Amino acid sequence: MASKEEKRRRAALVQAIVAEDTKKAIEEMPISLVHLGQLFDHLDEQVENGCDHTPRITTAFLTSNNLSHDSILPWLQEQGGFCDCEILANVEEIWESEISKNT
Ligand SMILES: [Zn+2]
Incomplete structure (x- = not known):
């Protein structure tokens, strides 16, 4: 079972991925x-x-x-x-x- 700490770490990771995706999407937009x-x-x-x-x-x-x-x-x-x-x-x-x- 994931601890609170682990959940927080995963949430931060997901946020970073979303931010990276957004950055890429901005770079690629026409x-x-x-x-x-x-x-x-x-x-x-x-x-x-x-x-x-x-x-x-x-x-x-x-x-x-x-x-x-x-x-x-x-x-x-x-x-x-x-x-x-x-x-x-x-x-x-x-x-x-x-x-x-x-x-
Ligand atoms: Zn319309």
Whole structure:
């Protein structure tokens, strides 16, 4: 049976693995955390007027910031962000703590 000490040691280990995974995920993402934070702020303001169930606002943001549609849109979709309101609802939740930590 695992002692309290052992459980604590395992928990720390798991935390380290999660942190390492997050670091790797940040390194591999096709958009910087700074741009991602700006995108969420922009969507926050714009989606209030309604979402037409396309990533219209996101696409316009990528264009105006010279960011790649081809790599970023599929990456957002992988995380459940198929339109502007979903990107805000599903993708922001995943990254908001990293954005506030890293920017
Ligand atoms: Zn939508």
